[in-house]
Structures are given as structure tokens and as C-alpha cells.
Amino acid sequence: MWSLCLACWRRGTQSVASRGSRAEVSTVHGGLDDAELRAHAITRADVVDFSSNVNPLGASRLAREAAAKADLSSYPDRECLLLREALSARVGVGVEQLMIGNGSTEIIHLLARARLRPRSRCVIFAPTFGEYQAAVDLAGADVRFVRASEANGFNWSIPTAVRAIETLRPAVAFLCNPNNPTGVYLDEDDVRDLSSAVGPDALLVLDASYAPLADDEWDATPLLSRGNVALLRSMTKDHGLAGVRLGYLAASAPVVEASRRLQPAWGVNAVAQAVGIAALEDEAHVAAARRVIRDSKAYLYAQLKAMGVPTLPSATNFLLARVGDATRVRRALLRRRLVVRDCTSFRLPAYIRIAVRRPDECALLTRALRDVLTHE
Numbered sequence: 001m002w003s004l005c006l007a008c009w010r011r012g013t014q015s016v017a018s019r020g021s022r023a024e025v026s027t028v029h030g031g032l033d034d035a036e037l038r039a040h041a042i043t044r045a046d047v048v049d050f051s052s053n054v055n056p057l058g059a060s061r062l063a064r065e066a067a068a069k070a071d072l073s074s075y076p077d078r079e080c081l082l083l084r085e086a087l088s089a090r091v092g093v094g095v096e097q098l099m100i101g102n103g104s105t106e107i108i109h110l111l112a113r114a115r116l117r118p119r120s121r122c123v124i125f126a127p128t129f130g131e132y133q134a135a136v137d138l139a140g141a142d143v144r145f146v147r148a149s150e151a152n153g154f155n156w157s158i159p160t161a162v163r164a165i166e167t168l169r170p171a172v173a174f175l176c177n178p179n180n181p182t183g184v185y186l187d188e189d190d191v192r193d194l195s196s197a198v199g200p201d202a203l204l205v206l207d208a209s210y211a212p213l214a215d216d217e218w219d220a221t222p223l224l225s226r227g228n229v230a231l232l233r234s235m236t237k238d239h240g241l242a243g244v245r246l247g248y249l250a251a252s253a254p255v256v257e258a259s260r261r262l263q264p265a266w267g268v269n270a271v272a273q274a275v276g277i278a279a280l281e282d283e284a285h286v287a288a289a290r291r292v293i294r295d296s297k298a299y300l301y302a303q304l305k306a307m308g309v310p311t312l313p314s315a316t317n318f319l320l321a322r323v324g325d326a327t328r329v330r331r332a333l334l335r336r337r338l339v340v341r342d343c344t345s346f347r348l349p350a351y352i353r354i355a356v357r358r359p360d361e362c363a364l365l366t367r368a369l370r371d372v373l374t375h376e
Contacts, residue, residue, distance in 0.1 A: 183314025
């Protein structure tokens with residue numbers, strides 16, 4: 001069953017102080033590491049990366065052309081006005097309700113700094129993206145986890161979560177939806193219940209970075225009218241822009257302004273701003289990616305099932321698969337020039353996360369994984 005570790009948070013043993021500072025705990029991410037690749041005498045061009053959950057088609061032609069035309073000799077607009085205006089028209093919120101960040105990770109840290117104080121409480125729905133805890137640690141706040149269990153398919157019990165939030169009264173709650181790495185996607189009613197539990201004076205940060213690539217995306221924008229919901233989106237994922245680092249926050253004007261005051265000048269460069277505007281004009285590219293994801297995900301499910309690898313249902317563009325020793329399997333695949341995400345840092349050492357890529361690339365992975373599980 002799902003658990004919150006109630007005894008732990010009552011005793012305070014799960015607090016930030018009990019685990020040490022941010023400097024003592026390094027956040028682990030997917031993506032390629034040049035030092036690791038060099039140690040294996042391979043380059044980025046040699047490998048297929050299944051560790052990064054991005055658009056399997058990469059950046060669109062329009063985005064690449066915009067990057068090539070960007071003015072590299074002038075300072076970028078500090079306020080990202082043109083990109084905010086383009087997003088305002090697309091998302092349907094006021095320009096004053098939008099902030100652009102150097103990736104969604106920057107915005108996570110800015111929100112934590114703006115909303116949290118030493119010894120204030122923050123709730124994180126786990127297992128999930130590690131930067132939420134990193135940001136809370138840096139703010140000196142006390143983190144509590146609402147943990148979903150493997151036995152329940154990593155689905156949270158919303159009534160139990162609501163009771164926990166009402167008891168803890170956190171200043172901020174972080175929810176990744178769809179969730180990384182499990183692929184669990186709460187519906188709108190569940191998120192509304194969590195928003196109500198958080199209360200009017202706190203903030204529910206809804207990280208919807210993977211929603212645009214989900215099977216059945218629902219529009220979270222109307223939740224902003226509740227006043228205590230902040231919507232976080234990463235253009236890295238749906239538009240394939242990991243290299244330029246681009247994300248945005250949609251929230252009430254006071255929440256946005258409090259975070260913008262903490263943001264360094266010129267944090268979003270000219271290339272990122274130009275590429276972001278161009279990417280928003282190419283929804284056909286994202287639609288094509290969704291079709292690829294649909295077909296490739298079905299293929300991966302079938303192949304993993306045939307191998308006897310338990311794989312969780314996922315609403316979005318990655319799969320969580322139980323392979324036994326995730327670290328060993330990842331290393332073996334890297335020797336075959338394929339990179340998956342070892343989920344040990346999520347406290348899931350038996351699992352790897354597999355990004356859904358093009359069908360031909362998925363075929364390479366399944367053949368290699370079958371060989372690893374059979375012979376190593």
C-alpha cells in the first residue's frame with residue numbers, strides 16, 4: 001500500500017537537517033556525461049541516449065533556423081517580452097503571469113527561494129525529480145515526502161495525501177504530473193483536491209513538463225484561477241530544446257513577480273528566446289512526436305513483456321522497467337553504446353527509466369537489453 005512514513009515526519013527524521021546540506025548530496029540527472037563517455041573511449045555521436053525524456057524527433061526545423069539567425073553580438077531582452085507575449089497568446093494567461101527561465105530547474109530554485117524560509121515545511125510527492133529536494137535544501141526548509149509505493153504501482157492515495165497535507169500545512173508542495181520517473185498522471189479532480197488541501201496561503205507547484213507528450217493531456221491552465229497553483233512547463237521536453245535550456249512559469253502575478261525579483265539578469269540567452277518563439281509556431285512537430293511516441297511505446301511494452309521485464313504503465317514518453325540491478329544493466333548497455341537512466345537516485349535501484357525514441361532506435365535497445373539480461 002501507499003505510505004507517507006507518518007512516524008518519520010512526526011519524529012523529524014526525514015527533515016533536511018537529518019540528511020545534511022545540498023553540498024553533501026549531489027543531484028543526479030539523465031543525459032550524457034562527457035567524462036563518463038571519455039572513460040569508455042566513446043563520443044556523444046557514438047551513443048543513443050534513452051536517458052533524456054525529450055522529443056524523439058529533436059528540435060524542429062523552425063527552431064534550428066531561429067537558432068542560426070539569432071543575434072549573438074547583442075544582449076538578450078532581460079524580460080523575455082516577445083517570448084512571454086507568444087506564450088500568453090498560446091497558453092491564454094496574461095503576460096504578467098509568465099516568467100521565462102533558464103530551464104525549468106532554475107524556476108524550481110527561484111520558487112523555493114521566494115516561498116520558503118528556514119524551518120518552513122515543504123511537501124514533495126515522491127519518488128520524483130531530485131531538483132525539488134535540492135531547491136528545498138538550499139532554502140533551508142524542512143522537506144516531507146508523500147511516497148507512493150511499488151506495491152501500489154507508484155500511485156498515490158489522494159485521500160491519504162490530502163490528510164497529510166492538511167496536517168503538515170506546508171508552505172509549498174511540489175507535484176510532478178505526469179511524474180518522473182513513474183509516468184503516473186493524476187487527473188484534474190485529484191489535483192484540485194490537493195490544491196484545496198494546500199490552502200490559500202500556500203503554493204502547489206504543478207510541474208507539467210511532460211504533459212504535452214502525454215497520451216491524454218488535460219489543460220491545467222484553469223487551475224491558476226485558484227490562486228495557489230503555479231504551473232511549471234519545460235520547453236526542453238516537448239520541443240526538444242535541452243541544449244538551450246528553456247522553461248516557463250505560469251502563476252498569479254504576485255507569485256511570478258516574487259520569483260522574477262530573484263532571477264539574475266540576462267539568465268535566458270538570445271538563442272533560447274528566439275528558438276522558443278519559433279518552436280511555439282510549430283505545433284505540427286510536437287504532434288508528429290506524439291505519434292512516434294505512441295507507436296514506439298507500444299513496441300517497447302510488447303518487447304519488455306516478452307523478455308519478462310515488469311514495466312509500469314506510463315502516461316507519457318518514458319517507461320519505468322524493473323531489471324534487477326539497474327547500475328549493472330546501465331553499465332552493460334553503455335558498453336553497447338546505449339544510455340538508459342539508472343533510477344538508484346530515485347531510491348529505485350532495481351529500475352531503469354527508458355525514454356521513448358524512434359522505432360528503429362527502440363529496436364536497438366530491446367535487442368541489447370535482451371542480450372544483457374540473458375548473458376551478463
